[in-house]
Amino acid sequence: MTDASEKPDISNAEFDVLDALWEGSPATSSEVVARLNSRKSWHDKTVKTLLGRLVKKGVLGFEKQQRQYLYYPLIAREDYTKKETTNFVSRLFKGKIAPMVAGFANNNSLSKQDVDELKALIQKWEEDND
Amino acid sequence: MTDASEKPDISNAEFDVLDALWEGSPATSSEVVARLNSRKSWHDKTVKTLLGRLVKKGVLGFEKQQRQYLYYPLIAREDYTKKETTNFVSRLFKGKIAPMVAGFANNNSLSKQDVDELKALIQKWEEDND
DNA sequence: ACTTAAAGACTACAAATGTAATCGTAAGAG
DNA sequence: CTCTTACGATTACATTTGTAGTCTTTAAGT
Numbered sequence: 001m002t003d004a005s006e007k008p009d010i011s012n013a014e015f016d017v018l019d020a021l022w023e024g025s026p027a028t029s030s031e032v033v034a035r036l037n038s039r040k041s042w043h044d045k046t047v048k049t050l051l052g053r054l055v056k057k058g059v060l061g062f063e064k065q066q067r068q069y070l071y072y073p074l075i076a077r078e079d080y081t082k083k084e085t086t087n088f089v090s091r092l093f094k095g096k097i098a099p100m101v102a103g104f105a106n107n108n109s110l111s112k113q114d115v116d117e118l119k120a121l122i123q124k125w126e127e128d129n130d
Numbered sequence: 131m132t133d134a135s136e137k138p139d140i141s142n143a144e145f146d147v148l149d150a151l152w153e154g155s156p157a158t159s160s161e162v163v164a165r166l167n168s169r170k171s172w173h174d175k176t177v178k179t180l181l182g183r184l185v186k187k188g189v190l191g192f193e194k195q196q197r198q199y200l201y202y203p204l205i206a207r208e209d210y211t212k213k214e215t216t217n218f219v220s221r222l223f224k225g226k227i228a229p230m231v232a233g234f235a236n237n238n239s240l241s242k243q244d245v246d247e248l249k250a251l252i253q254k255w256e257e258d259n260d
Numbered sequence: 261a262c263t264t265a266a267a268g269a270c271t272a273c274a275a276a277t278g279t280a281a282t283c284g285t286a287a288g289a290g
Numbered sequence: 291c292t293c294t295t296a297c298g299a300t301t302a303c304a305t306t307t308g309t310a311g312t313c314t315t316t317a318a319g320t
Contacts, residue, residue: 050278082237100211108225118248121232125235129242139306179309262320273310283298
């Protein structure tokens, strides 16, 4: 069996396309182009190229619907973000989450809601680990 | 005046070199090579190339010491990590820190120390914002 | 003084990335 | 039925990145 943990290595531009599909899938390339249009100003050919590259990388799947393809992600957003986060925290903060939150809080403003959510997380952790 | 907020765009390999210099600077290229040797197996020419690229990008400075150069970072690790974190959280978590911590906690194990540090952060925030 | 080794400068080169344009084909407009 | 057009496939091309190799110069060893 092939290694299921291979890292597709998604580029920045590719991520934006993938993200558009996480917003809702399956979707045609035109639909993806339309979604991205609000944020990026990419030529539709560009988006098509990126879709193709993601398919080749095994990140997207598709099925034909007449002439068009319906694309959909093969990896869950959550899985992806978790892996990337672990990676990021590991490289920049030696794997320690608190210093990263500290830096973030110090650079951005935390809302009360952010803090409440963090508190909830902590409380849950403490319940699970007492 | 030129925009002081330009983003140097440091590649992964470059980051490792920069990180070695954050560990202590100024340092000669051989010293940097030596430091990296424990982790990476890079040819010294490779490290030299990366040092040169970082200098060209304005990320490192250097001063000559006889034949050798003494390199040092021009940006603080903290500033860099803060900016990158903000960026990362913005792209992957719509700027919300709590979901990122949640994902991380769910994928890695949080130590009691991590949690204590987070609690301290929160407490400080609450003092500042009551 | 001569030779050599090591430092930095310059060159190399394939793969990945950003950003499309062109080609061939088939579905839809008339 | 024919012409246009919208798809996907293929090709393009400059830049960045990873990973060194070669060239030039000079300090250091003998």
